[in-house]
Amino acid sequence: xxPTLPLIAALALATLVSAHAAPEVKVIAGLxxxxxxxxxxxxxxxxxxxxxxxxxxxxxxxxxxxxxxxDRSGSMSGEKIRKAKEAAIMAIDRLNSDDIVSVIAFDxxxxxxVPATKVSDRAGIQAAIERLQPGxxxxxxxxxxKGAAExxxxxxxxxMNRVILLSDGLANVGPSSPGELGELGASLIKERxxxxxxxxxxxxxxxxxxxLARQSDGNHGFAENAGDLARIFNAEFGDILSVVxxxxxxKIRCAEGFRPVRVLGRDADITGQQVVxxxxxxxxxxxxxxxxxxxxxxxxxxxTRQLASVExxxxxxATRNSASHSLSVTASFNASRxxxxxxxxxxxxxxxxxxxxxxxNKRALAxxxxxxxxxxxxxxxxxxxxxxxxxxxxxxxxxxxxxxSNDAQSKQLDESSWNLNRKSMKKDQYSRxxxxxY
Amino acid sequence: MKPKLxxxxxxxxxxxxxxxxxxxxRMAHDEQTMMRQRFREILxxxxxxxxxxxxxxVAARERDLQQTLELPDFDPSRLxxxxxDNPFIRQLFVLDKTGQRLYPPAAGPxxxxxxxxxxxxxxxxxxxxxxxxxxxxxxxxxWYVWFWGNGFNLAYWRRDAAGNIRGAEVERTRLMADIxxxxxxxxxxxxxxxxxxxxxxxxxxxxAHTPSPTELPQATLPLATPLNTWHxxxxxxxxxxxxxxxxxxxxxxxxxxxxxxLLAIYFYRENTRQLREATQRVSFVNQVSHELKTPLTNIxxxxxxxxxxxxxxxxxxxxxxxxxxxxSRLIANVLRFARxxxxxxxxxxxxxxxxxxxxxxxxxxxxxxIVVNFTGNAPRPVEFDADAxxxxxxxxxxxxxxxxxxxxxTVTTVQTDRETLITVTDGGPGIPAGQRDDIFKPxxxxxxxxSDGVTGTGIGLTIARDLARQHGGDLVLLPADVGAxxxxxxxx
Numbered sequence: 035x036x037p038t039l040p041l042i043a044a045l046a047l048a049t050l051v052s053a054h055a056a057p058e059v060k061v062i063a064g065l066x067x068x069x070x071x072x073x074x075x076x077x078x079x080x081x082x083x084x085x086x087x088x089x090x091x092x093x094x095x096x097x098x099x100x101x102x103x104x105d106r107s108g109s110m111s112g113e114k115i116r117k118a119k120e121a122a123i124m125a126i127d128r129l130n131s132d133d134i135v136s137v138i139a140f141d142x143x144x145x146x147x148v149p150a151t152k153v154s155d156r157a158g159i160q161a162a163i164e165r166l167q168p169g170x171x172x173x174x175x176x177x178x179x180k181g182a183a184e185x186x187x188x189x190x191x192x193x194m195n196r197v198i199l200l201s202d203g204l205a206n207v208g209p210s211s212p213g214e215l216g217e218l219g220a221s222l223i224k225e226r227x228x229x230x231x232x233x234x235x236x237x238x239x240x241x242x243x244x245x246l247a248r249q250s251d252g253n254h255g256f257a258e259n260a261g262d263l264a265r266i267f268n269a270e271f272g273d274i275l276s277v278v279x280x281x282x283x284x285k286i287r288c289a290e291g292f293r294p295v296r297v298l299g300r301d302a303d304i305t306g307q308q309v310v311x312x313x314x315x316x317x318x319x320x321x322x323x324x325x326x327x328x329x330x331x332x333x334x335x336x337x338t339r340q341l342a343s344v345e346x347x348x349x350x351x352a353t354r355n356s357a358s359h360s361l362s363v364t365a366s367f368n369a370s371r372x373x374x375x376x377x378x379x380x381x382x383x384x385x386x387x388x389x390x391x392x393x394x395n396k397r398a399l400a401x402x403x404x405x406x407x408x409x410x411x412x413x414x415x416x417x418x419x420x421x422x423x424x425x426x427x428x429x430x431x432x433x434x435x436x437x438x439s440n441d442a443q444s445k446q447l448d449e450s451s452w453n454l455n456r457k458s459m460k461k462d463q464y465s466r467x468x469x470x471x472y
Numbered sequence: 473m474k475p476k477l478x479x480x481x482x483x484x485x486x487x488x489x490x491x492x493x494x495x496x497x498r499m500a501h502d503e504q505t506m507m508r509q510r511f512r513e514i515l516x517x518x519x520x521x522x523x524x525x526x527x528x529x530v531a532a533r534e535r536d537l538q539q540t541l542e543l544p545d546f547d548p549s550r551l552x553x554x555x556x557d558n559p560f561i562r563q564l565f566v567l568d569k570t571g572q573r574l575y576p577p578a579a580g581p582x583x584x585x586x587x588x589x590x591x592x593x594x595x596x597x598x599x600x601x602x603x604x605x606x607x608x609x610x611x612x613x614x615w616y617v618w619f620w621g622n623g624f625n626l627a628y629w630r631r632d633a634a635g636n637i638r639g640a641e642v643e644r645t646r647l648m649a650d651i652x653x654x655x656x657x658x659x660x661x662x663x664x665x666x667x668x669x670x671x672x673x674x675x676x677x678x679x680a681h682t683p684s685p686t687e688l689p690q691a692t693l694p695l696a697t698p699l700n701t702w703h704x705x706x707x708x709x710x711x712x713x714x715x716x717x718x719x720x721x722x723x724x725x726x727x728x729x730x731x732x733x734l735l736a737i738y739f740y741r742e743n744t745r746q747l748r749e750a751t752q753r754v755s756f757v758n759q760v761s762h763e764l765k766t767p768l769t770n771i772x773x774x775x776x777x778x779x780x781x782x783x784x785x786x787x788x789x790x791x792x793x794x795x796x797x798x799x800s801r802l803i804a805n806v807l808r809f810a811r812x813x814x815x816x817x818x819x820x821x822x823x824x825x826x827x828x829x830x831x832x833x834x835x836x837x838x839x840x841x842i843v844v845n846f847t848g849n850a851p852r853p854v855e856f857d858a859d860a861x862x863x864x865x866x867x868x869x870x871x872x873x874x875x876x877x878x879x880x881x882t883v884t885t886v887q888t889d890r891e892t893l894i895t896v897t898d899g900g901p902g903i904p905a906g907q908r909d910d911i912f913k914p915x916x917x918x919x920x921x922x923s924d925g926v927t928g929t930g931i932g933l934t935i936a937r938d939l940a941r942q943h944g945g946d947l948v949l950l951p952a953d954v955g956a957x958x959x960x961x962x963x964x
Contacts, residue, residue, distance in 0.1 A: 143658035143659075144657060173676070175648070175649070176676050179676075186653075207674055207676075207677065208674060213621075217643065217645040220643075221559045222559065224556065224559035303585065304583060304584070305549075305552065305582070305583045308549075
């Protein structure tokens with residue numbers, strides 16, 4: 035057995051080393067077209083991808099501070115409220131005594147069923163949820179306000195702070211426009227509170243729900259029927275129980291001459307040469323990315339220029355320290371078209387194309403909203419062709435699938451079940467833009 | 473029961489009851505109005521407390537903003553960072569004292585948010601005057617409210633030492649959310665309180681009561697500045713309001729009605745009992761009088777026979793006759809009073825009857841030294857009830873005998889075509905002026921020195937007049953210088 039001892043020691047050492055090597059968020063920055071045609075203005079896509087490390091590398095998962103805000107308006111009665119209760123209770127089961135939960139129910143009024151509390155009295159919390167009775171109209175704004183207030187009681191950088199809103203109806207008491215709810219979301223994210231919105235059935239306002247989630251960097255779920263709620267709550271809690279980084283800030287400073295045009299699919303602050311995108315959190319093993327469209331200046335062939343410097347800062351929930359990564363991105367210019375095409379980064383291009391596809395999809399939705407069904411249909415068919423073409427070009431099956439789904443959507447624009455189809459389109463757009471896991 | 477009595481008793485119950493009811497309803501109404509007023513005041517007080525909570529929150533926010541606006545410089549990237557991290561601020565702006573915009577930098581470049589802001593807040597640049605003066609003169613800080621897009625927008629501004637205006641646009645939805653978070657929950661009150669925005673739409677509401685769409689609030693209160701276009705409204709169920717008072721009023725009235733009815737029944741029974749007893753007594757007296765009449769008639773008859781048979785004992789018998797005649801008159805009066813009878817008119821001369829009465833009375837009057845001077849001028853036969861006339865004159869002469877002893881009495885008769893007048897004038901003390909009307913009332917007796925010690929029933933003159941009137945005539949007291957002068961008038 036003697037010879038095995040050093041081996042064991044070596045193994046132990048290796049384990050020790052790997053355990054002590056602080057887990058880090060993987061940050062990659064690259065260009066869709068690192069080589070650009072020389073002597074002319076061009077466009078390229080800068081992708082900054084962030085991938086959360088595995089939650090197994092955390093000694094202790096990030097404790098959560100979550101407010102579950104449940105719609106109990108009259109339309110929720112019956113199976114909906116039953117399933118919602120079940121889903122909430124099941125979700126709370128996954129929390130432990132380090133976590134903080136509050137439960138708020140709203141109709142045209144708001145009731146805090148469980149004020150923010152550590153999850154130690156599980157039975158009491160579940161009993162409070164069980165007692166929920168539906169009736170009344172829908173005061174979403176007030177519900178979220180009270181939910182956020184409960185989260186704020188234990189607001190901490192050490193925790194994952196979140197409001198989960200479940201509603202099946204149109205907000206009709208208090209501020210009710212997508213814009214207003216979006217503003218609230220934009221304010222909450224400044225406190226690092228995200229709002230996940232879950233729409234149930236065909237009666238909710240998907241614009242409002244996606245806007246609120248988007249502005250606060252939460253998730254958005256669409257449960258076509260009450261049976262989907264368990265799956266969605268499960269996925270949502272899967273996300274929030276695996277937060278590895280928070281307060282993520284991606285700063286891109288474009289070099290002189292390179293003009294940042296827009297960030298695809300995300301809200302960004304673009305001031306002059308500087309682009310700032312904030313994410314509230316990163317989940318374990320999930321990739322989130324920022325794609326910036328950059329206008330490149332006419333440059334002589336053979337030159338390589340620095341295009342941008344990228345700085346990513348975040349709070350590492352494993353080490354409880356803030357971390358930062360600095361990267362530099364360069365672009366080359368070449369007169370050879372072949373060279374330009376050969377050097378394209380297929381994966382980055384696919385990501386960019388997908389988000390452009392989302393933009394096309396949104397335009398089609400706007401046309402449909404304006405009642406122009408035929409135009410919307412041809413826009414979707416056009417988008418299908420665009421995606422299919424690029425799928426072949428960049429060898430991206432994901433784009434091909436997206437093309438197929440656009441094709442399917444082009445056939446579901448008529449009045450029958452448009453309500454549900456629209457919600458599912460919105461949900462799909464949102465998931466792609468936010469790289470949501472579900 | 474007599475219907476008149478019944479009505480009286482009904483009125484006895486109903487009139488006070490109606491009065492009380494009217495008064496009670498009035499009082500209840502006043503009370504209700506007062507209670508409603510008081511109720512409103514209480515509700516308004518509650519709204520004031522809520523307003524104070526909101527005002528406190530706004531004041532705290534104002535202090536925060538004031539501190540936030542202590543900017544060391546107006547470096548755009550610093551300010552942008554500040555906006556990104558401050559959940560209460562939507563945008564910042566800085567104007568120098570000439571009104572030039574320092575931030576967002578006049579020359580750009582702008583972020584999307586800043587572009588939105590410049591569009592949204594365009595009014596601020598146009599409206600700059602208001603930073604330099606307000607109602608209290610030159611102010612160095614304040615709120616600025618403007619309406620754009622979804623309505624209400626709010627900014628806080630202050631002037632720094634250099635005269636720059638530093639402003640912060642408040643994240644209005646966040647302010648609303650914070651106000652909502654500070655307000656009570658769903659079922660905390662029985663009524664319903666609604667916080668409504670400038671357009672009257674509810675921002676937040678709580679309370680168990682669900683007002684109907686047409687229901688008006690019991691109390692409203694505008695919020696303090698800068699949210700003064702918002703208001704609080706208190707809806708409260710009004711059913712059952714003042715009902716306890718109304719029901720207690722009803723119970724009270726029912727009680728009083730019962731008491732009054734019982735009282736009325738008691739009085740009625742008491743009254744009928746007394747009436748029955750009185751009737752019984754009267755009928756007993758009648759009976760007795762009747763019983764007395766028969767033996768008395770016999771006594772008189774035989775005494776008169778005796779008077780004729782035994783002239784020598786004339787004086788004693790005369791007394792017996794006179795006394796028995798007096799007794800007869802007394803009984804006749806009693807019977808007459810108790811049971812008035814119809815007249816039986818027969819033809820005869822008044823003078824004859826008068827003379828016969830005077831003759832009957834002569835012994836009794838003579839005993840009192842009363843001389844009767846009779847002047848008869850009514851010899852024409854007329855239709856009249858001789859018994860009735862006898863009774864009238866008897867009562868008059870009986871009074872003379874009692875009250876005017878020692879003075880002559882004059883009896884005169886005068887006759888015209890239509891009537892016969894008989895005047896009896898004594899020389900007694902007469903009737904005091906104030907009692908001339910009273911002497912005809914039943915059981916009335918003059919009360920003075922003269923009448924003291926004189927017995928009488930007090931019904932003589934009443935009966936005399938009743939009889940005269942029954943006869944179509946009258947009995948009146950004539951004005952006289954000395955004594956009393958009564959005149960009997962008989963028609964036909």
